[in-house]
Amino acid sequence: xxxxxxxxxxxxxxxxxxxxxxCLLLLVAFTPxxxxxxxxxxxxxxxxxxxxxxxxxxDTLGRDVAAEIAYGARTSLIIGVGATLAAIVFGAVxxxxxxxxxxxxxxxxxxxxxxFQTIPAFIFALLIVAILSPSVTSEIIxxxxxxxxxxxxxxxxxxxxxxGREFIQACTGLGASDSRIIFxxxxxxxxxxxxxVGSLLIGTAILLExxxxxxxxxxxxxxxxxxxxxxxxxVLRSAWWICTFPGIAILLTVLGxxxxxxxxxxxxxxxxxxx
Amino acid sequence: xxxARFVGYRLVTAVPVIFGIIVLNFLLIHLAPGxxxxxxxxxxxxxxxxxxxxxxxxxxxxxxxxxxxxNYVTNMAHFSLGxxxxxxxxxxxxxxxxxxxxxxxxxxxxxTALALGIILGLVAATGRNTWRDSVISLVSxxxxxxxxxxxxxxxxxxxxxxxxxxxxxxxxxVGAGLEGWAHVRDVGRHLVMPAASLALFYLALYARLMRASxxxxxxxxxxxxxxxxxQTERRIMTGHVLRNALLPIVTLAGVQAGNLIGGSIVVExxxxxxxxxxxxxxxxxxxxxxLLLAIFFISACLVVIIxxxxxxxxxxxxxxxxx
Numbered sequence: 245x246x247x248x249x250x251x252x253x254x255x256x257x258x259x260x261x262x263x264x265x266x267c268l269l270l271l272v273a274f275t276p277x278x279x280x281x282x283x284x285x286x287x288x289x290x291x292x293x294x295x296x297x298x299x300x301x302x303d304t305l306g307r308d309v310a311a312e313i314a315y316g317a318r319t320s321l322i323i324g325v326g327a328t329l330a331a332i333v334f335g336a337v338x339x340x341x342x343x344x345x346x347x348x349x350x351x352x353x354x355x356x357x358x359x360f361q362t363i364p365a366f367i368f369a370l371l372i373v374a375i376l377s378p379s380v381t382s383e384i385i386x387x388x389x390x391x392x393x394x395x396x397x398x399x400x401x402x403x404x405x406x407x408g409r410e411f412i413q414a415c416t417g418l419g420a421s422d423s424r425i426i427f428x429x430x431x432x433x434x435x436x437x438x439x440x441v442g443s444l445l446i447g448t449a450i451l452l453e454x455x456x457x458x459x460x461x462x463x464x465x466x467x468x469x470x471x472x473x474x475x476x477x478x479v480l481r482s483a484w485w486i487c488t489f490p491g492i493a494i495l496l497t498v499l500g501x502x503x504x505x506x507x508x509x510x511x512x513x514x515x516x517x518x519x
Numbered sequence: 520x521x522x523a524r525f526v527g528y529r530l531v532t533a534v535p536v537i538f539g540i541i542v543l544n545f546l547l548i549h550l551a552p553g554x555x556x557x558x559x560x561x562x563x564x565x566x567x568x569x570x571x572x573x574x575x576x577x578x579x580x581x582x583x584x585x586x587x588x589x590n591y592v593t594n595m596a597h598f599s600l601g602x603x604x605x606x607x608x609x610x611x612x613x614x615x616x617x618x619x620x621x622x623x624x625x626x627x628x629x630x631t632a633l634a635l636g637i638i639l640g641l642v643a644a645t646g647r648n649t650w651r652d653s654v655i656s657l658v659s660x661x662x663x664x665x666x667x668x669x670x671x672x673x674x675x676x677x678x679x680x681x682x683x684x685x686x687x688x689x690x691x692x693v694g695a696g697l698e699g700w701a702h703v704r705d706v707g708r709h710l711v712m713p714a715a716s717l718a719l720f721y722l723a724l725y726a727r728l729m730r731a732s733x734x735x736x737x738x739x740x741x742x743x744x745x746x747x748x749x750q751t752e753r754r755i756m757t758g759h760v761l762r763n764a765l766l767p768i769v770t771l772a773g774v775q776a777g778n779l780i781g782g783s784i785v786v787e788x789x790x791x792x793x794x795x796x797x798x799x800x801x802x803x804x805x806x807x808x809x810l811l812l813a814i815f816f817i818s819a820c821l822v823v824i825i826x827x828x829x830x831x832x833x834x835x836x837x838x839x840x841x842x
Binding site: 355359361362363364365366367368370371372374375376447451454455458459460461473477480481484487488490491494495496498499502503 | 660661670672676782785803804806808811815818822823826
């Protein structure tokens with residue numbers, strides 16, 4: 245793992261991604277200091293183009309677009325990370341059970357995983373949010389519900405591969421309990437590949453969240469990038485800046501996270517290392 | 520004969536998937552707060568109490584859950600997907616009339632993404648670590664992180680509003696009364712931006728995968744053999760590597776079919792393209808869940824069909840495949 249991080253640090257693209265993400269985290273941390281007012285509150289005249297007073301302009305209701313984007317960053321990160329964590333936990337349980345117990349359980353669980361991989365993910369997520377009514381929690385549930393299959397397949401594959409190794413057989417021979425083998429030996433050994441794949445899932449989750457919020461399925465009480473864009477659409481002709489800047493924020497964030505993910509994949513997944 | 524047996528096998532394995540989608544739809548209806556009647560009629564109370572009672576009776580909500588499920592499956596098996604109270608028509612007919620534009624959009628975007636992605640991936644792999652490779656890799660990294668709907672909006676700002684080159688939205692020029700080739704060209708002009716914003720993400724994906732796949736194949740022994748036989752690099756690439764490198768792309772293309780439908784919802788909404796996506800967006804705005812569920816069901820079936828086509832294609836491409 246340590247050698248992996250050294251390899252990561254030599255990867256310039258990955259370091260650029262890490263720098264972008266660091267800037268974003270700093271922005272999120274200092275948002276309440278820079279913009280102490282509620283981003284939903286009126287800040288000045290409506291539809292001001294970007295300038296000295298409002299760096300990124302104001303929207304139709306005279307809200308500061310820069311403040312909206314700063315608060316939206318927090319929403320995107322919370323939902324992206326929250327949904328990914330939920331997907332990892334659920335996917336690891338399904339994949340772990342299938343890979344450890346094999347047999348019938350494996351067949352049933354993996355068929356289920358394939359099924360959830362087949363159905364159109366975005367429409368499924370959309371339905372879940374629409375049925376549970378839009379909120380941060382239902383967005384996290386919906387995105388996790390469409391993201392877990394890749395983790396399940398990964399964890400199952402790792403468990404099956406590790407199951408035949410001597411150190412696991414030795415544990416079984418020494419009479420270690422199932423839970424001890426799973427939690428002390430198997431899971432830590434697939435942590436690096438789960439981290440690598442999971443980091444890429446965060447980027448996808450943020451894109452999904454932006455799409456949901458753009459269609460009006462975001463939490464109406466929480467500022468988010470998709471929400472700003474969907475509100476700015478109506479005045480696209482006269483006020484291009486409302487839609488433009490949140491999109492750039494999404495692009496940079498997802499790009500940064502993907503670069504980190506690629507770097508982690510190369511550094512931590514030995515099979516990919518030669519490429 | 521071998522092919523016929525394979526197709527039959529794939530059709531049989533598709534049945535549990537379709538059944539699973541029906542079960543999932545049923546569960547989603549019951550997940551909603553309130554009873555299914557209020558879900559089916561729409562939340563904001565536009566339905567009359569008589570209609571609600573009729574719905575409850577029609578869907579047998581006083582019956583046991585098992586009976587309800589049996590009824591539901593029977594309805595779906597007859598493709599009776601229900602009634603859209605909001606649109607005052609049968610759901611199936613609403614979807615069928617929107618299927619054409621969506622298929623046009625999806626096929627155009629998919630074809631463009633696949634063709635350009637394969638070419639760009641090939642160019643990047645053959646010129647590995649040159650400026651061509653760097654440029655293509657950088658562009659696909661950025662494209663991979665760009666939300667399609669935002670790209671669409673930016674294209675509207677630049678290509679339609681600033682430059683006036685392309686129409687901002689719709690399927691054709693309303694009231695122009697164009698016929699024949701003039702109409703085809705008109706639709707084509709409307710199609711450019713939606714197809715481009717839908718395609719870009721997949722183009723990036725295929726280019727990245729194609730590059731990796733070609734690089735993996737060029738390290739194989741059979742390439743060394745071909746080179747030892749004295750074949751030209753060009754012949755090795757087109758005759759040997761390309762066919763093998765395409766296999767993972769075909770697999771991925773099938774897997775991505777579902778995401779393509781999801782992406783078209785957002786893109787159609789941006790451009791007012793009169794397809795299933797816009798229908799889904801309108802259903803969402805009016806909380807017409809029955810229509811949404813039907814769209815989910817139809818698009819899931821579409822994905823299953825596409826997957827079968829892809830598998831058959833794979834089967835003919837790769838003679839090593841066994842059922």
